Amino acid sequence: MIISSLLLFESNYSYLRTQQWHLFDGQQWSSICNDHIIESHYCQPGARGMTIDTHLGALYIDFDAMTVRGPFAGLGIRREMLLSHNQTQEVGWYFKDNSYWQEYGTQGTSSVNSQTLEQWYNTNPEGSFQFTVGRSTYVIDFSAMTQTRRSTHVLRKVRRRPKFNSSVFVNDRCPNTPSPLSTSINSSMGITWEFMGEEGIWTEYQKPGCSLDSIDIENQYQLNPHGQLTFTAGRYSYTLEFSEMFQINSTFGTKRHVRRTTGENHYNSSALSQIQWQYNDENGYWKDYVKGSARGSCTISSQDIERQYQQNSTGSMSFRTGRFNYILDFSAMIQTNMSTQTKRPVRRLLQ
Structure with missing residues (x-):
C-alpha cells in the first residue's frame, strides 16, 4: 500500500499520541507528520511493511526488520515511545496459522497468552519460552521470532506488535507522591481480575469464553472505581460491581466474589508467595491451585508446590482434589489424574 499524504517535517501537529515515528535521511532524524497512518498499519500482525510517498521519494518500511529502503543509501526508521514512567502499552503476540495470524490465548486452547509472553520477553528479549498445548510442546x-513444535519440528513465524490506540495506565498523582498502583503496573507486573468459581477456585477473566478480560476490566475500573460494567460469558449476562467487588448473574441473580490483584500484593511477602502455580482446565482457562479445608478441596497450594519445586525442580509431587489423586511432574510441567490418566498443562508464574 502506498500512502501519499505523509510528508517529512518538524511540526507541532498534535493529538493524543503514545509514539512518534522518525526517518533518518542520512544526516538527521525528522519526525513524520500523520504518522498515525504508519502506526495503524504497524499494529496489524499481518502487515510486513508499507510504502510511503515523501519528498525523498517512495520509501518502503520493513516492519519486521525495522529498516527503510529508498532511492538513497543510509536511510533509517525508528519508532519512539512517548510513555511516561507510569504508563504502559498493550502488546499482542501472534503466530502464523497457515495463512492467518492468530493471537496467543484467543482460541481458548493455548496455554499461553500475549501478557505472559510479553512478561518473559521483557525479562530476556534474546531468550526463549516453552509452553504446551495438549500433549505437544x-x-x-x-x-528469531519463531515457534517450533518439538515433536515435528514444524516452524511458524511469530510477531510482536502493539495494539493500535490501546489504553495506557495513567496515574494522575503528583510525581513526588508515588502510588501503589503506579508502582505495581509495569511491563512485568500487571493487574489481574478474578472471580470465585464453583469449586472455590479463583479464575481469571479471559477471552474468548468471556467478553472481556483483566485489561478491559481494569480500564473501566480506572475510569470509575465505584461504578459497574456488564459483560457476557456463554449465554449469560453479568454485572460486575466495583464498589462491592462481586459479579451478579442477570438471569439467576447468583453472586460471586471478585478480586483485583497486583504484583505489589505479593511483593513484600515471602519468596514462595511470589510464585503462582496454575493448571489449564478442561475449558482452556488457567486456574490457581487453592488449598482448602472443606471436603473435596485441593490438598496443596502454590506455596506448597513451590517449596517442593525448590527442593527438586526435576522431580514430582502428589496431591488430592475431591476423590481423585494427581501427580505433578515438574520436568514436563504436567499434572496427571491417576484414575483417568488425563494430563493437563501446568505453569509457574512470577507474580
Whole structure:
C-alpha cells in the first residue's frame, strides 16, 4: 500500500499520541507528520511493511526488520515511545496459522497468552519460552521470532506488535507522591481480575469464553472505581460491581466474589508467595491451585508446590482434589489424574 499524504517535517501537529515515528535521511532524524497512518498499519500482525510517498521519494518500511529502503543509501526508521514512567502499552503476540495470524490465548486452547509472553520477553528479549498445548510442546525463540513444535519440528513465524490506540495506565498523582498502583503496573507486573468459581477456585477473566478480560476490566475500573460494567460469558449476562467487588448473574441473580490483584500484593511477602502455580482446565482457562479445608478441596497450594519445586525442580509431587489423586511432574510441567490418566498443562508464574 502506498500512502501519499505523509510528508517529512518538524511540526507541532498534535493529538493524543503514545509514539512518534522518525526517518533518518542520512544526516538527521525528522519526525513524520500523520504518522498515525504508519502506526495503524504497524499494529496489524499481518502487515510486513508499507510504502510511503515523501519528498525523498517512495520509501518502503520493513516492519519486521525495522529498516527503510529508498532511492538513497543510509536511510533509517525508528519508532519512539512517548510513555511516561507510569504508563504502559498493550502488546499482542501472534503466530502464523497457515495463512492467518492468530493471537496467543484467543482460541481458548493455548496455554499461553500475549501478557505472559510479553512478561518473559521483557525479562530476556534474546531468550526463549516453552509452553504446551495438549500433549505437544512448543518453543518460542524471541531473537528469531519463531515457534517450533518439538515433536515435528514444524516452524511458524511469530510477531510482536502493539495494539493500535490501546489504553495506557495513567496515574494522575503528583510525581513526588508515588502510588501503589503506579508502582505495581509495569511491563512485568500487571493487574489481574478474578472471580470465585464453583469449586472455590479463583479464575481469571479471559477471552474468548468471556467478553472481556483483566485489561478491559481494569480500564473501566480506572475510569470509575465505584461504578459497574456488564459483560457476557456463554449465554449469560453479568454485572460486575466495583464498589462491592462481586459479579451478579442477570438471569439467576447468583453472586460471586471478585478480586483485583497486583504484583505489589505479593511483593513484600515471602519468596514462595511470589510464585503462582496454575493448571489449564478442561475449558482452556488457567486456574490457581487453592488449598482448602472443606471436603473435596485441593490438598496443596502454590506455596506448597513451590517449596517442593525448590527442593527438586526435576522431580514430582502428589496431591488430592475431591476423590481423585494427581501427580505433578515438574520436568514436563504436567499434572496427571491417576484414575483417568488425563494430563493437563501446568505453569509457574512470577507474580
